[in-house]
Amino acid sequence: MTSSPLATYQPDQRALALIGGEATDANLRRYLHGIPGIDAVGLEARAADLGTRSIKTSSKRWAIDTIIGLIDLTTLEGADTPGKVRSLVAKALVPDPGDPGCPRVAAVCVYGDMVGTAVVALGAAHANGGTEGVNVAAVATAFPSGRASISVKLADVRASVAAGADEIDMVIDRGAFLAGRFGQVYDEIVAVKDACRRADGSMAHLKVILETGELNTYDNVRRASWLAILAGGDFIKTSTGKVTPAATLPVTLSMLEVVRDWHRLTGVRIGVKPAGGIRTSKDAIKYLVTVAETVGEEWLVPHLFRFGASSLLNDVLLQRQKMATGHYSGPDYVTID
Amino acid sequence: MNRLAIPKTYKLYIGGKFPRSESGRVYEVLSHKGEFLANAAKGSRKDARDAVVAARSALGGWAGATAYNRGQVLYRIAELLEGRRSQFIDEIMSCEGVNAAAASAQVDEAIDRWVWYAGWADKYVQVAGNANPVSGPFFNLSVPEPTGIVAIIAPQSAESLLGLVSAIAPALVAGNTVVVVANESAPLPAISLGEVLATSDVPGGVVNIVTGSPAEIAPWLASHADVNALDLVGAGDLDWVELQISAADTLKRVLPPETGADAAAPALSRILAFTELKTVWHTKAIL
Numbered sequence: 001m002t003s004s005p006l007a008t009y010q011p012d013q014r015a016l017a018l019i020g021g022e023a024t025d026a027n028l029r030r031y032l033h034g035i036p037g038i039d040a041v042g043l044e045a046r047a048a049d050l051g052t053r054s055i056k057t058s059s060k061r062w063a064i065d066t067i068i069g070l071i072d073l074t075t076l077e078g079a080d081t082p083g084k085v086r087s088l089v090a091k092a093l094v095p096d097p098g099d100p101g102c103p104r105v106a107a108v109c110v111y112g113d114m115v116g117t118a119v120v121a122l123g124a125a126h127a128n129g130g131t132e133g134v135n136v137a138a139v140a141t142a143f144p145s146g147r148a149s150i151s152v153k154l155a156d157v158r159a160s161v162a163a164g165a166d167e168i169d170m171v172i173d174r175g176a177f178l179a180g181r182f183g184q185v186y187d188e189i190v191a192v193k194d195a196c197r198r199a200d201g202s203m204a205h206l207k208v209i210l211e212t213g214e215l216n217t218y219d220n221v222r223r224a225s226w227l228a229i230l231a232g233g234d235f236i237k238t239s240t241g242k243v244t245p246a247a248t249l250p251v252t253l254s255m256l257e258v259v260r261d262w263h264r265l266t267g268v269r270i271g272v273k274p275a276g277g278i279r280t281s282k283d284a285i286k287y288l289v290t291v292a293e294t295v296g297e298e299w300l301v302p303h304l305f306r307f308g309a310s311s312l313l314n315d316v317l318l319q320r321q322k323m324a325t326g327h328y329s330g331p332d333y334v335t336i337d
Numbered sequence: 338m339n340r341l342a343i344p345k346t347y348k349l350y351i352g353g354k355f356p357r358s359e360s361g362r363v364y365e366v367l368s369h370k371g372e373f374l375a376n377a378a379k380g381s382r383k384d385a386r387d388a389v390v391a392a393r394s395a396l397g398g399w400a401g402a403t404a405y406n407r408g409q410v411l412y413r414i415a416e417l418l419e420g421r422r423s424q425f426i427d428e429i430m431s432c433e434g435v436n437a438a439a440a441s442a443q444v445d446e447a448i449d450r451w452v453w454y455a456g457w458a459d460k461y462v463q464v465a466g467n468a469n470p471v472s473g474p475f476f477n478l479s480v481p482e483p484t485g486i487v488a489i490i491a492p493q494s495a496e497s498l499l500g501l502v503s504a505i506a507p508a509l510v511a512g513n514t515v516v517v518v519a520n521e522s523a524p525l526p527a528i529s530l531g532e533v534l535a536t537s538d539v540p541g542g543v544v545n546i547v548t549g550s551p552a553e554i555a556p557w558l559a560s561h562a563d564v565n566a567l568d569l570v571g572a573g574d575l576d577w578v579e580l581q582i583s584a585a586d587t588l589k590r591v592l593p594p595e596t597g598a599d600a601a602a603p604a605l606s607r608i609l610a611f612t613e614l615k616t617v618w619h620t621k622a623i624l
Contacts, residue, residue, distance in 0.1 A: 321562075327583070328386055330563025331393070 014266065015230040023190075023231075028182035032226060038218040038254055047250040050293055051286040060285070064320050065103050066300055067284045067307065068095060072137055072273065074109040074310045075337075076144075076241065082117045085110055089121035091335055092134050096317050098333075099324065105313065106302035107135035107167060111143070112156055115163040127166055129202060135302075137167035137207070141192060144211075144240035146171040150188060157195040160204075167205040168196050169237060174214045177224060185224075189231035205303075207273055208233035212251045213243040221251055225258040235271035241308060246276025249286055256294040263295070272299075275308025281319045284312060310337065347377040347524065349384055349548060350531030352391030353541015359383045364549070366524060369434020377524045380549035382557040385516065388545035389563050392486045392514040395542030400483045400512035408458030410538045411509060415451035417533045418444070425498055425526055432497060432523035447502040453603050454506040461510065461608050469616070476619045481612035483512035484590055485565030488558035490518050490551050492571035492600055497523035500601060501530060504570050505544060507607035516545045516564070518555060520571070524548040551575060559584045566590040566611050570601050 021027045073092045096102040118136045127133035138160035142148035170192045176184045196204040208228035212221045228236050239246040252274045259270045314334045321329035348355040362379035422444045429440040469477040487508040492500030497520040519527035531546045559580040567584045569577050573594035
């Protein structure tokens with residue numbers, strides 16, 4: 001254990017059994033460095049191959065509606081206003097005003113201080129822990145850099161949960177991870193998970209952002225994925241969207257492989273959320289194919305797979321309008337955001 | 338020793354690049370006598386869609402350039418055409434079966450037409466715009482502005498280079514961006530014109546040239562919601578009434594087909610056809 005406030009939280013016993021002792025830097029390093037390395041060339045070739053599938057007509061129609069239902073519609077700007085969040089929520093509820101049959105997105109993703117605004121704007125459509133309706137996801141723990149003291153990070157999480165967030169998107173401390181202080185990263189995730197507990201004892205879903213663009217190697221991505229899952233993350237998410245490169249298909253594929261292995265090992269299903277840089281329906285369909293081929297189609301549901309995106313929705317809606325009307329649509333026919 | 342001839346691959350011109358057709362198709366371009374000349378890319382509806390995306394992203398820069406700058410850029414095209422006239426003469430002779438004198442005359446005419454339209458770039462606003470008299474202490478000014486993306490079916494018969502230039506130059510003058518379906522039977526000068534545009538100062542995406550069947554591509558452009566205007570000047574042999582009807586769904590401006598020797602003759606009206614009149618009121622300072 002690294003710092004004193006973290007010592008009070010109880011990590012998952014099964015994870016400790018896997019690690020083979022306490023979640024110390026040494027034990028975690030032994031475990032994570034014992035995971036087989038990634039064949040980077042093979043991984044990229046596999047991802048490129050999965051991206052060549054041709055999805056047409058009725059399959060494409062299904063894929064487009066599925067993509068909409070898996071989107072975390074996101075606004076994470078310093079310039080976000082309550083008005084911008086309200087219009088984001090309006091779009092999340094009715095993505096295409098011209099077609100009432102258009103599905104809703106899975107969640108809206110905002111900064112912690114905007115959670116209250118989003119909850120009020122959603123009103124009765126707020127999922128509030130249920131399966132119907134739209135979730136509110138909040139980024140927390142000093143997003144996007146994660147450079148703050150643990151007490152600030154935990155206060156950030158608690159405030160978002162108290163304001164009504166259904167999901168918390170936390171960032172890991174990449175500096176600690178790259179320096180080899182795995183125990184600190186682990187303990188922080190455990191502590192944040194504990195902070196996701198609501199007053200009534202239920203838990204907000206915890207998404208752990210690895211920020212793969214800063215981890216440099218696929219091996220590090222795999223280790224960070226294992227670390228996040230061992231520490232109790234419900235979802236592993238590629239990126240904040242503030243760093244280039246953000247989500248890429250090979251990185252997402254490698255994370256899906258970890259999720260598949262974890263499911264084989266424990267029977268527990270962990271979610272995956274690629275975020276940042278997915279702008280076209282064509283790209284998004286490649287991700288659907290990769291999910292279906294790696295972990296199976298049962299993962300293509302909102303509590304196991306999400307897209308973190310803002311401009312993706314507009315492109316998907318243009319494709320949807322094209323399929324409905326038979327002619328190409330244009331940006332004048334979707335909202336500007 | 339016999340030298341192996343290196344035939345040229347004629348591709349599309351979209352967004353300042355020369356891609357093959359997304360469909361992978363090509364069609365044979367035959368000379369006037371029916372001999373094989375080249376394989377040209379047979380553009381598909383998705384190539385047209387990509388061209389519209391490129392035209393949309395280029396619109397802000399081109400429409401926002403100063404009128405003087407647009408005039409200079411268009412004049413530069415004429416300069417570069419002059420330097421490559423022998424290539425155009427060869428292609429026109431092989432495609433259309435005309436003699437060298439006629440081909441040369443056509444290239445001359447095409448160059449002159451670029452110059453003529455380039456000159457209008459910083460003048461047409463003075464002719465078409467106006468300070469309107471109003472009964473109040475206001476300036477009331479009307480100025481023409483570009484319509485947006487203009488989809489053009491280039492003239493399909495006779496003079497392939499001149500017809501293409503006559504169709505795209507007036508749309509460019511006002512600051513529109515263009516997606517043009519080239520002459521199907523004589524597409525070689527069109528793609529070579531694309532090479533001229535790519536090496537001139539015209540930003541990528543301002544002119545996009547798709548070769549292939551107008552009958553196949555035109556309906557997709559006519560119904561495309563992100564196209565703002567449709568010039569059917571070379572669509573006389575198509576079902577162009579149907580094209581007009583589908584263009585009406587998204588309130589496009591439409592020019593009808595023209596045939597005969599003076600088709601697409603140079604005229605201020607061709608420039609103004611793809612402009613929108615903006616009228617602004619502004620208070621007069623009272624001293």
